[in-house]
Amino acid sequence: MLAALACVFAGCTRDADPRTTITFWAMGREGEVVAELLPDFERRNPDIRVSLQQLPWTAVHEKLLTAYAGDALPDIAQLGNSWVAEFAALDALEPLDARLAASPSIERADYFDGIWDTNVIDGHVLGVPWYVDTRLMFYRRDLLAAAGFQDPPRDWDEWRRAMATVKQRAGTGKYAILLPLDEFGPLLSLAVQQDEPLLRDGDTRGNFESAGFRAAFDFYTSMFERDWAPRMSDTQISNVWNEFANGFFVFYINGPWNIGELRRRLPPGSDALWTTAPLPGPRGEGASVAGGTSLVLFRGGEKHEAAWKLVEYLSDPAVQLHFHALTGDLPPRRSTWADPALAGDEPSRAFLNQLERVKPTPKVAEWERIVIEMQRAAERVARAGADRDATLRALDTEVDAILEKRRWIINRKLATP
C-alpha cells in the first residue's frame, strides 16, 4: 500500500500501454490545430502515442523555464525562435545535426535561409523551423479607400498621412491603429527596420539610445500622443477581431495566424473589408522581425527517436500545407510556397514579400526580458508622458545590468585560453 501511495505521489500513470508515449508542448492556435494532425501521425507510427499539452502564450516562457529547472521538460516542444538562443545558453537543447544529415525528408536547402539561421547556435542546429511568421500591416481597405487612399502606405511619411486622415474622419472613440501597450511586436518591428542594431558590443550592452532606435521609438509613441492609437493593453480590448470589423481601428500590426482567425471569426463575406500589406519602413518598404517557431528536442530526454519521427512528420511539405490551411501559419519550406493555396492567397502573398526582408533579434539568453523592458519603457512614455531621453537612458542602464552576467561569462571565457 505504501508503494501505491508512493506511486501516487510521484505521479506515475498506469501505463499498461506498450506504445512509446512522447509528450509534446504546443502553444496558442497551433496547439489547438496540431491536435487534429496527430491521429494521422499515430496511424503512420502505430508504436508511438503523442500526449499533447496546449499552453497559452502568456505562460509558456515561464513554464518552459520551470520545467527546465525542475527536470520536467517534455520530449518535444514548439519553441519560439527568439528563445532558441536562451535555451542553448542553458545547454538544454539536443543538437540535431546528425539526425538531419540522416533524414530523408528534411532538406536544409528547402528552407528560407534567414529562418534556418535563427536555429543555428555556435555551429550546431538546435531546432527545425515549424512555421515562419513576421509582423505585417493588416488594414481595413474600405475605410482606407474612403479616406482617399487606394493603395496602402509604403513608407512612414505616407503612413503618417494616412493615419492622420483616417483619424480625422473617424472622430473620437475610434482610432487609426491598434497598438496594445503590453505587446512588444509592433515596436520591435519598427525598431528592426533601423540600421543600428538593438544591442551593441557583441550583444553585451543596450543600444536603445541610438539614433535609429530613437526614431522608431518616437514614431511609435507619437501615435499615442496624436490620438491615432488608444492607450490600451490587450486585456482591455474585449474582442479584437470584432472591433476590427466594427471599424474601431483601421491598421493593425500582427502576424499570419491572424489571417486564419479573421476568416474564422468574422461573418462570411468580410474578406472584402480587409487585407495585408508589407510594413512601411522609414524610407520605403521596411524590414520586419524574423519570427516563427521551431520544433526542438531536449537534452537528457530518453525518447529522442520517437520524438524525431514527429519532427519529420510535421516537416513534411504536404502536412505543412494542411497545417497552413488550418491555421494561416506560413510554412518555412520554399517548395510549399509554389502550391496555389499559398501562391494564390492575396493576404499570404504580402507575407512572402515581407519574408524577403526579415531580420533576426539578438541571440542572447536574456532577450525575452530585454524586449519586455523595452515595451515597458514605451508604455511609460505613451501612458504617463514620461520624458523620452530619461526613459531611454534608464532603459539602457537597465539592459546593461541585465546583461552583466553575460559579459562576465564571456570575459571569463576569453581570459581562460
Next chain:
Amino acid sequence: MNSTRAAWLFVTPALVVIGVFFLLPVFAAFALSLTDFDLYALADRDNLRFVGFGNYLDLLRTPLFWTSLSNTLYFVAVGVPLSIAVSLAAALLLDSKLARFKGFFRTALFAPVVTTIVAVAVIWRYFFHTRYGFVNYVLGLVGIEPIDWLGSADWSMPTIILFAVWKNFGYNMIILLAGLQAVPEELHEAARIDGASFLQRLRHITLPLLKPTLLLVAIITTSGYFQLFAEPYVKTRGGPLQSTTSVLYFMFEEGFKWWNLGRASAVAFLLFVLILGVTALMLRLGRRGESA
C-alpha cells in the same frame, strides 16, 4: 513504552516535515540570497558567484523594487484601516440587540472569506470592466462617468484594495464580534442608566476593552496584506505601468519568470524583515498604549 520516548515518537514526524520542508528552505533562502544564482548557474554550477550582500544593495538600486514596495505600503496603509473599519462596523451591527436573523447575516458576511481567491478575482475583473461592468453601470445611473478601474494606473490599486476588503472583512468581523461579546453586559447597562448614548458607550467602554483584540486583528491583517500576490497575478499582471506590482509579485517574476533565484530570495528576506519590523512596532505601540 516510557512517556518521554512516546513523546518524541509523537512529535518527530511533524517536526521532521516542518524542519525539512520549511525551516531548512528558509535558511537555504538566506544562503541563496548571498549568491547570484540564476539560469546560467542552473545550467552549470561554475557560473555561480558569491556576492555577499550584493543582491540586497542591488535591489535598493532597482526602481521596480521601490515601486513594488511603495505599492505594497499603499495597499497596507489604506487597506488595513479600511478593512478593520468595515469589520468593526459589521461586528457592531451583528452585536446589536436590534439585529434580527443574526445567524443568516453572520454566514452571508463571512461567505467571501471562504471562496477561492482566484475564482473571485475573475468575477471582480469582470465586475469592474470599463464598458460592461456592473460598477460603472451603477455609477452611470447616478451620473458618474465610467472609470477605467483596472486599466488606469491611478485606479488599479484602489480596485485591488476594495477587493481585498470585500474578501477579508468577514474574518476580522468574527474575531471582533467575539471580542465585543466579551464586554460585560453590566457595563453597558450601567452606562445606559447614566444616560450615555450609543456613541459614548462605544468610545468609553467598548473600544478600550476591545483594544487587545483590535491589536491582534491589526497585526494579522497587516502581516497578511504585506503578502499581496494572488490579486495582481490574476487581475492585472502587475500593471498597468507596474502600479499593482507588489513585493511578492516582484519576487515571483524575478524568481520564477526570470529565474534570478539569488535576487528573488533577497526580496523574500527583505519582505520578511519588513513584516517582522512593522508587526513588532505595532506590538510595542499597542502594549505601550495599554499601560498608559
Next chain:
Amino acid sequence: MNTRLAAALVNGALIGLAVVALFPLAWMLSVSFMAHGEASAFPPPLLPSAPTLDNYRQLFGRDGMGRYFANSMLVATAITVLSMAFNLAAGYAFAKLRFAGRERLFQALLGALVIPAQVAMIPLFLLMKSLGLVNSYGGVIVPAMAGIFGIFLVRQYARTIPDELLEAARIDGAGELRIFVRIVLPLLKPIIVTLTIFTFLASWNDFMWPLIVLGDQSHHTLPVALASLSREHVMDNELMMSGAVVTVLPVLLLFLALQRHYIQGLLLGSVKG
C-alpha cells in the same frame, strides 16, 4: 433615538452589507448559465435570458475541468488526512507529554509562524526537484504534511484534557499509543472537525505554491487551472464564471454545512493562550 428607527437602520445596514457580500457570488452563478457573449452587454444583464449548461459542458468537455476537480479533491484530501495525523500527534505531545525542551521548542515554533511561506518557496522548489517531486502531487502534498498553526490549535485544545484521566490510564498499564487513540482522540473530536475543515479549505484554495510546483497541466488543481484559463480566455467571461462556480461551490457548501465548527476554531486560534 426611536427604537423602531434604530432597528430599521441596523437591519437595513446588515441587509446592505449582505448584498454587497453575496451579490458578486450570486451574479457569478447567474452568468455561468448565460450564453456565450451575453454577459458582455450594456447594461449588464442580471439573469440569463435562456439558461444554458453550455459553459459547463465546454468546461468539463474541452477544457477538462473534471480532471482538475479530481486533482483538487485528491490533493486536498491527502493533505488533510496526513496533516491531521501528524499535527494531532505533535499537538497532543506538546500539550500533555513531558519531554526535555518542550516549552522552548514550542515557543520557537510559534516564532516561526511569523515567517511568510514565500521565503521558503524558492529553495523548496529546488529541494523538490532533487527529490524528483516537481510536477507531481507529492510536490504539493509532502511539504503540507504538518503545519505549525495546526499543531498550535491542537495543543491549545488538548491542554483542557484533565491530567488525572491520563494518569489513571497509565496506572492501569495502558501504553501511550493506546491512551492517545482510545482516550485522547475522542476528546479531541471538536478540534479534529475544525482542523479538518480549516486544512481542507486552505489546501483547496491554495494557489501560489501549486502554481510554482505543478508544471504539467494534467496535475493542475482548480485554482491554478482557473488562473491559467483566465489569462488565456480573457474574452470568454461566461466560461470563466462557470469555472469560478466549480471552484467555489464545494468549499462554500462545506462551509455552510460545518460553519459552527469553523468559526469556533477560528476563535480558538486567535485567542492566543
